[in-house]
Every structure is written in structure tokens, then in C-alpha cells.
Amino acid sequence: MSIVITNISKSYGKVKALDDISFEVKPGELFGLIGPDGAGKTTLFRILTTLLIADGGKATVAGYDVVKEYKSIRNHVGYMPGRFSLYQDLTVEENLNFFATIFGTTIEENYDLIRDIYMQIEPFKDRRAGKLSGGMKQKLALSCALIHKPKVLLLDEPTTGVDPVSRKEFWDMLKRLQEKDITILVSTPYMDEAALCDRIALVQDGGILQIDTPNAIVKHYPKPIFNVGANNMYRLIESLNGYEYRHSVFPFGEFVHYTDSRPDFDPVSLKRYLESQDLSEIHIEKTRATIEDTFMELAK
Structure with a gap:
């Protein structure tokens, strides 16, 4: 499995952000975490990207333990947080070069992976990232997350605050990335995006309500x-x-x-x-x- 989460729990004081959750994401799968703000999605992403340590349980990403082998995980995972976190005073090209250098690669080496995305923002390569539109920032952040050719892509609410056209374009890009054998775990508060995933987990108050394919979940609705x-x-x-x-x-x-x-x-x-x-x-x-x-x- 590309991601294995076993009995993960995390609390902030008296607030239980994650309550003994477990699930697996298969290689090459596009898996969605669907739930409102405060459901625990971002906390889980921070644990999987080694930015936060769980209170209990175990998780592996790309075969590496998130605590014991955190350095290896960082080399094999692409992460796009919900809030735009690139350097706003650097240009598009400078941001991309910076992240490529961190991972010991170049834009040219993995350009085939980001070509379809980067081509849309290349005309603005000399514009500072802070001056980009929401949709363009989204594409730049995704390009930076992919520049080192990760095995697993973790996207925390990537389409929040983005216009409907950019949202559709983004999901089309995810489908194309999936064809390149990249496992994708994406979270979203938008229920309509759930149908675009292979499988989904419905999450609320730090717990999982149900896990299945979108069609199976809808099919088992209990009442007319x-x-x-x-x-x-x-x-x-x-x-x-x-x-x-x-x-x-x-x-x-x-x-x-x-x-x-x-x-x-x-x-x-x-x-x-x-x-x-x-x-x-x-x-x-x-x-x-x-x-x-x-x-x-x-x-x-």
C-alpha cells in the first residue's frame, strides 16, 4: 500500500482532532478525504508529511514510517498545503527553481511531469507569486510539489477559494497525474468533488463515517x-x-x-x-x- 494509517489519534488539549482512525490508500489510487472544516483533515496531512507527531497509532507513506523514517518520506512525497505557502516575493520561475534545488534536481530533469501544468503559468514566469490569481497560485504550488517526481502526492484542500473553472482544470490535472502512477490523497470540503475520486472517506469530528467508492456510498443511502x-x-x-x-x-x-x-x-x-x-x-x-x-x- 502507498499509505497505511493504523489507529492514529491526535488531540489538542481537550479537543480530539483525530480519533483512532485507520485506512489504506492503494498504489496509483486517487483517494479523497471528504469533510467540513474542523473534521481533522489538515491534522492528518501534517502527520503524514512528518510535520506533526501523532499521540498514538502508526502511519507509513511510500513504505516509510512517518516517525522513524521521516527524512526518506520527505524525498518521496509531494505536499500542497491548504494555504498558499510559496515565497510570494519570488517569481514563478524562481520558486520552481528553489524547490528543485532543495530536492537536488532541476526543472529540466522532471519537466515531462509538470509540462501540462507549467505551460499554463509559463507566460507569467517573471511575475511574483504574490501577484498571481488564485488559480495560477494553485498551479504553481502543484508544480513545486511535483518537481522532485514524488511517489505520493498529498493535497490538503487544494481547490478551496478557487473559481469553478480552475477547480475543474485542477481535477483534470490530477487525473492525468494519476495515469503516471502517482498515488494521490486529496482532501476537500466540496461534496461534488467526491465523485471524482476512486474511493473516499467521509470524515467528521476526527472520525471516519464511511469508506467506499462514491457510487457504493450513494447506492446504500437508506431511504427514498x-x-x-x-x-x-x-x-x-x-x-x-x-x-x-x-x-x-x-x-x-x-x-x-x-x-x-x-x-x-x-x-x-x-x-x-x-x-x-x-x-x-x-x-x-x-x-x-x-x-x-x-x-x-x-x-x-
């Missing part, structure tokens, strides 16, 4: 789920939350995702109830569950 719409969204949500048979009510775009507590739920009865709440233009239609629905159900 319905799109419910009406002329007044605020009143609709308020009314559904007050309905005695409701199991879950979550806003989802222009609709509300609704599940009922009854095994023999009849949408007609719900429509009558909503009409009694002075709602009109009522729409109730069965829909497919999403990763977000599954996460909210498990987190309850």
Missing part, C-alpha cells in the same frame, strides 16, 4: 429521497421541519431534499400537508441521493 419545491422556499423548509413524519430536511439548490420516517410514505399526504400551510406550486418528485445527502445522514 424526494425533491420538494414550492412557491416560498423559507416557508417550505419551516413547514417540512414541522411535519411530524419528517426524517430529514436539507436545502439543495432550488429544491429541498426530503426523507420521511414512515416505511409506506405517500407523497400525496405530504402535498396535502403543505397545501394546508398556505404553500402553492408544490412539486414532489423522487430523486437520487448524493454524497452530501449520505454525509448528512451519517453525521446525524
Whole structure:
């Protein structure tokens, strides 16, 4: 396995950031940690990149123990933290040359690995990193993380704060990197990005709720789920939350995702109830569950 995490725990005072978590990432896999801020994702990444020592448990990356063989890990892992951490007063080219030198290589030696990414920022190679857009900073940080040709790539919320077009471009780049036999562990708070991973772990409050492929996780959602719409969204949500048979009510775009507590739920009865709440233009239609629905159900 490229990454093996066994019973890892970490606390900050009374706050348990990681609570006895275990999972494995296979060679060449694109594995996602999906969860909100405060779920423990960044703490785990810092342990895997040897920047933090766990209170308990064991972890190996690329076959190396994160405590006993931390120097070896640093030579075989590329790390992109959530916050832009390159030298903002250096130019794009100077940053890339700096990181290549640290790892005893050159841009030219591993250019084939970063070509597709670097070509997009090369026109700005003389611009200071601090003056780049969010998407360009992201591409530069990824290039610097890849310059030494790592076996494992660790990306901590790489698309946070980036526009939708740059987010899509970034995930397209990850898919191409995966074809070059690089194992990728990526964390994200965006549920829609979960579907782009081979497998995902849903994390909350330092624990793992579920691990599986995105399709398998959605497939095992326990209840029929319905799109419910009406002329007044605020009143609709308020009314559904007050309905005695409701199991879950979550806003989802222009609709509300609704599940009922009854095994023999009849949408007609719900429509009558909503009409009694002075709602009109009522729409109730069965829909497919999403990763977000599954996460909210498990987190309850």
C-alpha cells in the first residue's frame, strides 16, 4: 500500500482532532478525504508529511514510517498545503527553481511531469507569486510539489477559494497525474468533488463515517429521497421541519431534499400537508441521493 494509517489519534488539549482512525490508500489510487472544516483533515496531512507527531497509532507513506523514517518520506512525497505557502516575493520561475534545488534536481530533469501544468503559468514566469490569481497560485504550488517526481502526492484542500473553472482544470490535472502512477490523497470540503475520486472517506469530528467508492456510498443511502419545491422556499423548509413524519430536511439548490420516517410514505399526504400551510406550486418528485445527502445522514 502507498499509505497505511493504523489507529492514529491526535488531540489538542481537550479537543480530539483525530480519533483512532485507520485506512489504506492503494498504489496509483486517487483517494479523497471528504469533510467540513474542523473534521481533522489538515491534522492528518501534517502527520503524514512528518510535520506533526501523532499521540498514538502508526502511519507509513511510500513504505516509510512517518516517525522513524521521516527524512526518506520527505524525498518521496509531494505536499500542497491548504494555504498558499510559496515565497510570494519570488517569481514563478524562481520558486520552481528553489524547490528543485532543495530536492537536488532541476526543472529540466522532471519537466515531462509538470509540462501540462507549467505551460499554463509559463507566460507569467517573471511575475511574483504574490501577484498571481488564485488559480495560477494553485498551479504553481502543484508544480513545486511535483518537481522532485514524488511517489505520493498529498493535497490538503487544494481547490478551496478557487473559481469553478480552475477547480475543474485542477481535477483534470490530477487525473492525468494519476495515469503516471502517482498515488494521490486529496482532501476537500466540496461534496461534488467526491465523485471524482476512486474511493473516499467521509470524515467528521476526527472520525471516519464511511469508506467506499462514491457510487457504493450513494447506492446504500437508506431511504427514498424526494425533491420538494414550492412557491416560498423559507416557508417550505419551516413547514417540512414541522411535519411530524419528517426524517430529514436539507436545502439543495432550488429544491429541498426530503426523507420521511414512515416505511409506506405517500407523497400525496405530504402535498396535502403543505397545501394546508398556505404553500402553492408544490412539486414532489423522487430523486437520487448524493454524497452530501449520505454525509448528512451519517453525521446525524
